[in-house]
Amino acid sequence: MSAISHSRAAQVAYQDLLRLHLDEVASDLIGSVEERCRNGRIYLYDKFRLGTEMKSRYLGEGSPELRARLARSAELKAQGGDRRKTMARLARVLRAEGLIGTDRDTGSLLLAFARAGVFRLGGTLVGTAAYALYQGELGVRFDSEELAQTGDIDFASFERLSVALGDRVEESPGEILQALKFDPVPGVQDRQIWKWRQNRGEAMVEFLTPAFGDEGVKPLPALKVSAQGLNYLNFLIAEPIPAIALYRSGVLVRIPRPERFAIHKLIVADRRQGGPDQAKARKDRGQAAFLISVLAEDRPDDLAEAFADARSRGPRWRERLEASLARMPETAEVLRGLM
Known part of the structure; x- marks a missing residue:
């Protein structure tokens, strides 16, 4: 099945709605941002006082995007009313767009x-x-x-x-x-x-x-x-x-990530093959095939990287991938074209 794109208006509305929801989360900052380092990763927390106790609430991994939003927390909080009205409008647009x-x-x-x-x-x-x-x-x-x-x-x-x-x-x-x-x-x-x-x-x-x-x-x-x-x-x-x-x-x-979902479905489908969930295996292959066809066109580098990553994890991983792809010649050809 060939993919049909949503309208440009729908795609923009979705990205805007996602951005506003992320802004909404950042606007909930109560106190100050605290950093904690674990295993080489930085995690951010909202540190605030509740009565006589200091509390910490996990916010997310310390990405530049999250840091930028948290730096604007007061501004985002002030925009809350207008933002929520816009979110409701964008949701209506998405439904109208299908x-x-x-x-x-x-x-x-x-x-x-x-x-x-x-x-x-x-x-x-x-x-x-x-x-x-x-x-x-x-x-x-x-x-x-x-x-x-x-x-x-x-x-x-x-x-x-x-x-x-x-x-x-x-x-x-x-x-x-x-x-x-x-x-x-x-x-x-x-x-x-x-x-x-x-x-x-x-x-x-x-x-x-x-x-x-x-x-x-x-x-x-x-x-x-x-x-x-x-x-x-x-x-x-x-x-x-x-x-x-x-x-x-x-x-x-x-x-x-969609490319990981698609490749993982190939592995899961082989695990289910021949068992009580065999009907689900067919559905797994169908979902993988559709996503791979879309990603090969729109995000080929991401798809190629995910496929190579899975194959690099050992012979058992490669066996499961190849077993599913043997049942999906068109999808196998698409993936081979990325290697």
Whole structure:
């Protein structure tokens, strides 16, 4: 299927809405910016007094973009009323231009998680819910069949980042999910809870974390949840990007880089092949093929770098990639053309 671009007006509206949401976050600065260095990285915190105690709230990694926004925090706070009106208008423009919005159940969940700090503290939306948001990031039209939900809403985070941040969500995802009528699903062996099932439907929310061999359940202290370890996930959620889920005036979330998502789908599809999730493997290949066709045209260097990165990680990685590409000759030819 060839990609059809959204209008220039839609692409500009999406980028403007994303920028305004990032400004909105920076406008919430309460005290002064504090820097902390861990493992060669700089993390920024909002340090403020609450009563007789000093508090620290994690803001993000110390990128030039975040620093510039925080330097304008007072100005951004003063512009809050006008900014929120513009955000609502831009969301209306995007709907009118044909961007497919997030359904109510997913949107309300993402909004609650965003308000609690799940994405601020390292949570990344993955799976089909993340794939749907590439229509804005890449400026291309998706049809409803491409965005058909599997019923799962998946979140991922690095265990080591969750431990290192020294901050926690304001309300635990478990509490939010129970308020939204999701029931915890204890693990079969250790009874740790890393997934919840909606009690009035088939939707499932799962928390995942990278594994490097043993795919056990691990704690994510910053998010106050446990998460199922999965091999290859570290590749997917490295260097996530901000994105807007089109619900109300937009919800600011984090998703994987599209080129990493596409290449990771090739690996996941091979892992599922021949198992109970074989139908999902076909969907994985379809999503990978579509993204690769778009990225090969619009962001070939990013795609080539991600493909080379995955191939460089060892023979098992290459075997899984080649196994999926053997079923996708057109996609394989596209990727070979980038090497």
